Amino acid sequence: MSGSDKAKLSIGGKELELAIQKGSIGPAVMDISKFYADTGMFTYDPGFTSTASCDSKITYIDGNEGVLLYRGYPIEQLAEQGDFLETCYLLLYGELPTHAQKADFTHRITYHTMIHEQMSKFFTGFRRDAHPMAVMCGALGALSAFYHDSTDINDPHQRMVASLRMVAKTPTIAAMAYKYHIGQPFVFPRNELDYSANFLHMCFSVPCEDYKVNPVLARAMDRIFMLHADHEQNASTSTVRLAGSSGANPFACIAAGVACLWGPAHGGANEAALNMLSEIGSVENIPEYVARAKDKDDPFRLMGFGHRVYKNYDPRAKIMQKTCHEVLAELGIKDDPLLEVAMELERIALSDEYFIQKKLYPNIDFYSGITLKALGFPTTMFTVLFAVARTVGWIAQWKEMIEDPDQRIGRPRQLYSGAPRRDYVPMSKRK
Numbered sequence: 001m002s003g004s005d006k007a008k009l010s011i012g013g014k015e016l017e018l019a020i021q022k023g024s025i026g027p028a029v030m031d032i033s034k035f036y037a038d039t040g041m042f043t044y045d046p047g048f049t050s051t052a053s054c055d056s057k058i059t060y061i062d063g064n065e066g067v068l069l070y071r072g073y074p075i076e077q078l079a080e081q082g083d084f085l086e087t088c089y090l091l092l093y094g095e096l097p098t099h100a101q102k103a104d105f106t107h108r109i110t111y112h113t114m115i116h117e118q119m120s121k122f123f124t125g126f127r128r129d130a131h132p133m134a135v136m137c138g139a140l141g142a143l144s145a146f147y148h149d150s151t152d153i154n155d156p157h158q159r160m161v162a163s164l165r166m167v168a169k170t171p172t173i174a175a176m177a178y179k180y181h182i183g184q185p186f187v188f189p190r191n192e193l194d195y196s197a198n199f200l201h202m203c204f205s206v207p208c209e210d211y212k213v214n215p216v217l218a219r220a221m222d223r224i225f226m227l228h229a230d231h232e233q234n235a236s237t238s239t240v241r242l243a244g245s246s247g248a249n250p251f252a253c254i255a256a257g258v259a260c261l262w263g264p265a266h267g268g269a270n271e272a273a274l275n276m277l278s279e280i281g282s283v284e285n286i287p288e289y290v291a292r293a294k295d296k297d298d299p300f301r302l303m304g305f306g307h308r309v310y311k312n313y314d315p316r317a318k319i320m321q322k323t324c325h326e327v328l329a330e331l332g333i334k335d336d337p338l339l340e341v342a343m344e345l346e347r348i349a350l351s352d353e354y355f356i357q358k359k360l361y362p363n364i365d366f367y368s369g370i371t372l373k374a375l376g377f378p379t380t381m382f383t384v385l386f387a388v389a390r391t392v393g394w395i396a397q398w399k400e401m402i403e404d405p406d407q408r409i410g411r412p413r414q415l416y417s418g419a420p421r422r423d424y425v426p427m428s429k430r431k
Contacts, residue, residue, distance in 0.1 A: 011039055026060060042413040054241065055404070058091060058396055059232045066312035070230060071095070079319045084225040084389075085109060085195050088167055091230055091396040106194075112168035113189035113198065115176075116146040123180050132384045133262045135177040141255035143169065151249040153402055162250040163395045170254075170391045171195070174384045175202035181380065196222035199388070204376060216330040217375055220323045224368060227316040228386055230393025232309075236260040236267070240394045241401050242410040250398055257394045258387050267383040267390075270369035273304030274379055277338045277345075277369075286344055294354055304366030305349055306359060313361045320367035321346075327374050342370050 005020040007030050016038055019031040029052045036042055045051045060069040068075040071090050078087055082096075089097045089105045097105060122142055126135050143165070144151055150162040176186050179202075187202045197218040205211030231237070239260040243253040261267035280289050292300040307314050333339060346362050349355045372382055401407050 011041070014039075023055075026062065036413075042415070044415050048238075048412075053233055053238060053410075054401065055406070056233070056397070056400060057094065058400060059230045059393070061232050061309055063307070063309040063311050066310055066315050068231070068315050075227065075315055076319060079223050079226050082226070083194075084222045084229070087226050087229050088392045091392050092163060092399070108164055109168045109195065110191050110198075112165050113172050113191075115143075115169050115172055119143075119146060119173075120176070120186060123176060123186075126180065128180075128183065130181070132174075132177040132181050132380055133258065133387075135180065136174065136384055136387055137255055137258050137262070139173045139177065140166075140170065140258055141252055144249045144251035147251070151251070153244075153247060153249065159250070159399055159402065163399060166250065166254055166395050167392050171199040171388050172202065174381075174388045175199060177384060178203050178377075178381055181378075194218070194222075196225060200375075214330065216326060220327045220371060221375065223319060223323050224371065224385065225389040227320060227364060227368075228389035230390070230396065233397075234266070235263070236390065237394060237397050240398050244398045244401050245407060245410040247409075250395065253398050254391060254394055257390070261387055261390065262383055267386040269303065269363075270365035270372065270386070271379045271382045273365050274338070274369040274373060274382075276303040277341050280341050280345075282337055283340050283344050286341065286348070290345075290348060290352075302345070302349075302360070304369065305355070305362055307363045310361075310363070311359050314363045316364040317362055317367060320364045320371065321362070324367045324371045324374075327371050331374055333374055336374075338373070339370060342366070 005022075005028075007018045007020055009016045009018060016035075018035070020028050021031055022028045032043055043051070058071065060072075061067065070078060070087060071094055073090065073096075078090075085106050086097060086102060088109070089102065119139065119142065122139060123135065126138070147162070147165060150158045150165060152158045172189055179186050185207060187205050187207075189198050189202060193201055193213065197213040197215075200213050200218055200221055201211060233241075236257040240253045240257040243256040244250070248256075264272055280286060289300065289302070292298040293302045328334075328339065346366070349360060349362055355361070369379075369382065372385060373379070377385065
């Protein structure tokens with residue numbers, strides 16, 4: 001990041017110079033780190049939508065142009081030509097791996113997939129009908145109680161071991177949460193399977209018969225993981241960074257990210273999209289719901305359309321659309337009512353002038369919800385799968401933050417609008 005230009009700001013007759021910092025691509029930023037010291041004032045930015053909270057080299061988004069880059073590489077190229085573990089290596093280390101580096105990384109991840117046997121007893125402490133995300137929050141946070149040798153954030157080796165453990169063990173924990181949720185026995189990971197195939201095997205195999213992972217479905221799962229691996233400074237990533245800024249151990253920070261991801265406005269969007277399709281019910285009902293979506297006085301909203309960041313077509317949605325159709329074709333799903341509703345909504349959104357003007361294109365959540373349902377996952381597992389994918393992004397962002405010499409403990413300011421100073425009135429004198 002470079003900075004040479006200055007911005008001049010006049011406040012109460014006093015002129016202030018603010019340095020303008022320029023990144024490698026994207027908007028420049030004004031450095032307001034000394035703004036309070038120089039003016040006695042704070043800036044006001046609810047949701048931090050105009051505030052850069054950090055200097056990062058990991059992910060770049062251009063919402064207007066529909067661009068998503070991991071370490072400079074377009075998501076389309078990575079998803080079409082690479083795989084998830086290669087993407088993990090890229091996010092963690094900054095460069096694509098050589099053949100030898102990829103083989104070594106894959107080996108280390110594969111042989112870290114098992115979890116401590118005592119952790120299996122941890123799951124039985126949850127009610128049988130516990131939401132899998134509740135289980136994920138607890139189980140991931142509990143990892144710090146089982147792996148003390150990788151919680152010293154000041155040790156680079158321990159930071160990397162913790163990173164590898166999180167990427168390796170999160171799918172195992174997610175599969176266990178799923179099995180516990182549906183009342184089936186846990187399935188151990190298998191070292192001969194790749195990352196995504198192993199995850200599907202842990203979720204859908206049972207001890208009483210052989211289960212062969214469909215390579216088309218495994219590839220679809222791998223792409224879903226890649227597309228969700230990181231997304232710049234979103235709510236859950238910011239939560240991980242904020243928790244990490246206090247010096248909390250990496251397992252606790254990831255658990256905090258999972259808790260934030262659970263929110264329906266964040267990781268729960270694909271579940272909400274599928275629930276919306278269920279509410280619409282049939283193709284015949286679509287005109288009514290589209291009319292309601294266009295009515296600003298109607299509280300109904302079409303879920304899975306548009307995006308807070310992307311004002312153009314979500315680049316991930318294009319890949320997810322293709323993957324969705326590949327899965328449906330492989331499974332021979334043609335007469336699913338929800339699918340019929342989804343395809344007709346997609347057609348309307350891409351051709352109706354209202355949707356085009358408002359830029360309400362189908363987003364990744366729209367297609368991923370349909371795809372995950374076709375793969376056999378219940379809606380309660382959708383956000384869990386998001387967490388499995390996003391773990392590597394969280395860890396990469398956390399690691400970058402820890403190694404940033406300019407990082408300080410997070411401390412957002414506020415605009416106080418409560419009661420001014422007042423004196424305590426004893427109970428005997430109150431009316």
